Amino acid sequence: MTNIAFIGAGNMNSAIISGLIKTGYDANKVMVSNPSPQKRQALAKELHIQETSDNLVATKFADFIVLGVKPHLIADVCQQISNEIDVTNKCFISVAAGCSIDTIEKALNQPCSVIRTMPNTPSQLGLGVSGIFSSEKTNQQQRELAEQLMSSVGITKWLDNEGEIDHIIAISGSGPAYFFLFMEAMEKQALSLGFSAQESRELVQQTALGAAQMVVENNISISQLRENVTSKGGTTQAALSTFIDGGLEQLVTKAMNSALHRAKEMAQNNS
Numbered sequence: 441m442t443n444i445a446f447i448g449a450g451n452m453n454s455a456i457i458s459g460l461i462k463t464g465y466d467a468n469k470v471m472v473s474n475p476s477p478q479k480r481q482a483l484a485k486e487l488h489i490q491e492t493s494d495n496l497v498a499t500k501f502a503d504f505i506v507l508g509v510k511p512h513l514i515a516d517v518c519q520q521i522s523n524e525i526d527v528t529n530k531c532f533i534s535v536a537a538g539c540s541i542d543t544i545e546k547a548l549n550q551p552c553s554v555i556r557t558m559p560n561t562p563s564q565l566g567l568g569v570s571g572i573f574s575s576e577k578t579n580q581q582q583r584e585l586a587e588q589l590m591s592s593v594g595i596t597k598w599l600d601n602e603g604e605i606d607h608i609i610a611i612s613g614s615g616p617a618y619f620f621l622f623m624e625a626m627e628k629q630a631l632s633l634g635f636s637a638q639e640s641r642e643l644v645q646q647t648a649l650g651a652a653q654m655v656v657e658n659n660i661s662i663s664q665l666r667e668n669v670t671s672k673g674g675t676t677q678a679a680l681s682t683f684i685d686g687g688l689e690q691l692v693t694k695a696m697n698s699a700l701h702r703a704k705e706m707a708q709n710n711s
């Protein structure tokens with residue numbers, strides 16, 4: 441079993457570490473590094489992994505290093521590591537949005553390999569979606585480990601080129617918030633119809649959960665599912681016509697293109 445180091449003990453790395461240990465990965469083979477003690481110590485206590493405040497200690501320990509700091513810190517963290525230690529043949533996997541493989545390789549400036557992944561927030565529940573792209577320098581074993589790591593927090597989608605990471609950001613990366621916004625709007629309307637805050641939330645969350653579960657469990661297209669619950673001249677059709685006439689589809693396209701545009705901008709700012 442390969443030693444794995446996690447740089448950063450924030451939300452995403454914590455989710456991946458928890459998922460990995462739950463799948464039976466040997467906790468002795470995992471180390472987390474984080475400057476402030478609370479989060480790393482809590483992880484170490486709960487999951488029996490090793491912890492340190494020193495990224496160099498963590499990187500020396502491992503052959504596979506997960507970069508889970510904020511995107512604007514990735515290059516600095518990589519430079520600090522490669523200035524001090526030999527990272528030849530190690531594999532770095534970054535979960536940072538908007539930070540390219542080229543940026544990471546330049547910062548590391550040694551013959552190592554880099555994998556980029558774009559997970560999303562539901563990874564914290566094991567219900568995530570992660571796009572993964574690996575540079576040609578990675579080997580089969582490293583790709584398999586990346587797959588093992590990210591599939592411990594949800595489903596994975598391997599990408600043919602790095603540009604597709606931005607597409608993943610626009611779909612599943614930012615996607616949970618699109619549904620939150622829609623649920624918020626429905627919740628507000630439920631409140632205005634006289635339901636209590638708790639009732640409004642329960643009505644909306646259970647409806648969203650039920651709808652998502654129907655998509656998961658029925659092997660028919662989403663549009664067929666929608667048609668199946670839309671009686672001609674009925675209430676659902678009245679509501680859906682309002683969405684369609686209001687330009688919902690065009691708005692979704694525009695919103696996802698905005699996310700895509702922002703992802704490209706962020707990649708440029710971090711290069």
Ligand SMILES: NC(=O)c1ccc[n+]([C@@H]2O[C@H](COP(=O)([O-])OP(=O)(O)OC[C@H]3O[C@@H](n4cnc5c(N)ncnc54)[C@H](OP(=O)(O)O)[C@@H]3O)[C@@H](O)[C@H]2O)c1
Nearest residue numbers: 448449450451452476508509510511535536537559560561
């Ligand atoms: N959260 C998500 O749903 C999500 C989804 C997709 C991708 N991501 C990516 O995941 C990365 C982390 O996001 P996050 O939400 O997990 O952020 P976060 O909760 O703020 O975690 C970042 C962690 O990095 C630590 N850190 C700061 N400087 C460090 C250094 N020099 N060395 C080691 N650790 C350092 C921070 O420690 P202190 O608190 O002690 O400063 C913090 O615990 C980002 O690049 C983000 O783009 C996150």
